[in-house]
Amino acid sequence: MLIAHLPAGYIVSVLTYPMTARLQVECKTYLRCGMLGAVAPDFDMIYFYLVDGGMHPHHSYFSHFPLTWLLLVAAAAVYYRRSADRRLPMLALVFAGNGFLHMLLDYVASNIYWLAPFVLQPFSLTIVERVYQPWWLNFLFHRAFALEIAIVATALLIRQRRCALLKK
Template sequence: MTFAHLPAGFITCTLLYDVYKHRIRSYKTYLFWGLLGSVLPDFDFAYLFLFDEAGTNHHVYITHYPIFWAVLLIASAFWLHFDRKSQLPVSAFLFTLGGFIHMFLDTVSGRMYWFAPFSYSVLSGDNMLFSIAPDYAQSHRHWGYGVELLIIFWAAYLYHRNVNSEESEVSALKKDT
């Protein structure tokens, strides 16, 4: 996926906000860590362009190892469970959840190595679709773009819903005064 990582991070933050709002001191900080985690795995492009003359597929870097993100996610979930007051574990959990969701999104339209560094066998949404429904996959080669558009539209819907609810709250407060 190319464009859906940041919207997916926004969706994650929006859906989990009510669960953690009592621990959040700054919504901007909350949103920052969730959005950063959703795009951080692709920061390995900087290394790819600056230092990797061989042009290695960036999905073989540690930032694209699902096991790496799973370990961080589990550790942050434990921290979140045992520290029930601070915003830091919430930020860490959102950050690592964003990275882990990034792995799933890259699997939809790309080739991912889910068991790296132990095994570099490829898992791909395209390969799975071809094995399950070859006729559909043959006639809908760009189905991943549809998934990406759905994520973007969902994030836009949630954003506009939030903006409209904030505007209605402000107008209700003005009527009360």
């Protein structure tokens, strides 16, 4: 996925924020944590370019293993259950939840190692053929990009409506 991780994280964070009403979590902080989690798995690109030298696909790193994010969600949930002040655990939950969402969105048009680290077999909902250079043009011209546009459009619509509501 090229451009929709951040807006997808925004959508999920806005839609789940009302669930935090009793906790008095600041809205901006909650949205920032959610959006950071939505893009956090791709921080492994730094390792990919600076250390690995592009030798292995970055989706084969533990940072792109769904189990990593499920464990983080579980840890955040346990932290939430055991804390008297649930504001920080709630932020951890939205961060990790959106990290897992990143796995689902990457799976649409990229390889995700769903069974890793036990089985290193990549799975992808659709295959993006390598026809164009640079590589990202292949994703841009693939039908899966329509989903990305829909996510971005939805995020913009929600943002516009939220701004309109705040002005009233």
